[in-house]
Amino acid sequence: MSVKLSGDITIKKSTYNRLIVGIVAALVVAAFLGGYMVGNFSPSKNAVVNTPIPTYVPSPAIAPTQPNTLAKISISIGDSPVMGSSSASVTMVEFSDFQCPFCGAFFSQTFSQVEKNYIDSGKVKFVFKNMPLTSIHPNALEASLAAECANEQGKFWQYHDWLFTNQNSWVNLNSTDVTKAFKQYASMLGLDANSFDSCLDSEKYSTAVNKDSQDGATYGVTGTPTFFVGNDQKGYVTISGAQPFSVFQQQLDSQLSG
Numbered sequence: 001m002s003v004k005l006s007g008d009i010t011i012k013k014s015t016y017n018r019l020i021v022g023i024v025a026a027l028v029v030a031a032f033l034g035g036y037m038v039g040n041f042s043p044s045k046n047a048v049v050n051t052p053i054p055t056y057v058p059s060p061a062i063a064p065t066q067p068n069t070l071a072k073i074s075i076s077i078g079d080s081p082v083m084g085s086s087s088a089s090v091t092m093v094e095f096s097d098f099q100c101p102f103c104g105a106f107f108s109q110t111f112s113q114v115e116k117n118y119i120d121s122g123k124v125k126f127v128f129k130n131m132p133l134t135s136i137h138p139n140a141l142e143a144s145l146a147a148e149c150a151n152e153q154g155k156f157w158q159y160h161d162w163l164f165t166n167q168n169s170w171v172n173l174n175s176t177d178v179t180k181a182f183k184q185y186a187s188m189l190g191l192d193a194n195s196f197d198s199c200l201d202s203e204k205y206s207t208a209v210n211k212d213s214q215d216g217a218t219y220g221v222t223g224t225p226t227f228f229v230g231n232d233q234k235g236y237v238t239i240s241g242a243q244p245f246s247v248f249q250q251q252l253d254s255q256l257s258g
Contacts, residue, residue: 073219073228073235073236074232075091075093075127075215075219075228075232075236076215077091077093077127078211079208080127080128080129080212081127081128081151081156081157081160082125082126082127082128083115083119083125083126083127083128083157084118084119084120084122084124084125084126085122085125086125087122088122088123088124088125089123089231089255089256090118090123090124090125090229090230090231090252090255090256091124091125091126091127091228091229091230091231092114092118092124092125092126092127092227092228092229092248092252093126093127093129093227093228093229093236094106094126094127094128094129094225094226094227095129095130095131095212095216095219095221095224095225095226095227096128096129096130096131096224096225097130097131097132097133097137097140097144097224097225098132098140098143098144098147098160098163098164098167099132099133099137099138099139099140099143099167099171100133100137100140100224100225101167102224102225102241102242103164103224103225103242104164104167105242106225106242106243107161107164107165108164108165109242109244109245110242110243110244110245110248113245114126114245114248114252117249118252123252123256124252124256128156128160129212129215129216130144130147130148130208130209130212130213131212131213131216131221131224131226132144132209132213133223133224137171138175139170139171139173139175139178141206141209142175142178142179142182142200143163143170143178143182144205144209145199145200145203145204145205145206145209146159146163146182146186146200147159147160147163148199148204148205148208148209149186149196149199149200149204149205150186150189150191150196152195152199152204153191153192153195153196155189155190155191158189159185159186159189162185162189169181170182179200179201182200183196183197183200220238223240223241225240225241225242226238226239226240226241227239227240227248229248229251229252229255230255231255234255234258237251237255239251
């Protein structure tokens with residue numbers, strides 16, 4: 001028996017049956033292979049998703065550092081807050097962000113030891129420079145402006161200490177509430193409230209804060225905290241991150257004995 005196909009093509013029924021079986025088998029294989037290929041290219045549950053990296057990132061808590069070379073740069077102190085004797089032979093400059101957790105770690109774990117052993121003794125003067133990393137710390141600029149307004153009334157270091165000591169209480173506040181918190185603390189500290197509030201609301205020191213950040217970028221600062229230890233005559237050693245006190249002690253002693 002034969003089977004007539006369209007187009008006046010006639011083939012034997014046995015041949016036709018074998019052809020149908022072959023087509024079905026081919027479709028099964030194709031489906032299997034297709035499923036295998038799709039399975040191989042499906043996203044893995046363990047796939048790593050690439051995320052954008054911020055322009056500025058805070059330095060690691062214990063960042064690798066090679067503070068062995070004196071960089072011949074001249075760091076302008078200007079009107080920046082200074083702690084310690086003006087005649088100290090060694091200067092320690094910190095570029096900091098009040099909202100940065102690593103800057104908070106330096107304050108809570110190391111700063112008091114530097115202050116006790118070097119600043120209070122008149123050996124070292126400590127300079128604070130603002131570098132708010134606004135791309136990742138939305139309240140950092142407001143904190144810097146508030147600290148500068150406190151500095152206008154002679155209370156920078158008290159305000160500086162409060163911002164770091166109470167960092168967790170204000171870092172997640174919205175812009176309205178964080179401004180209220182900063183004003184309330186100024187009042188608690190005994191500052192003239194009207195003067196402070198006007199200073200903060202007008203962003204009076206925004207140009208000065210921006211100048212600090214620009215200077216830091218010029219000196220090669222890419223994260224906070226970053227420190228420069230030395231003087232304009234001999235140069236400065238750079239220390240990056242919230243390093244343990246021993247790292248600062250080694251460099252400060254080296255500078256003082258040199």
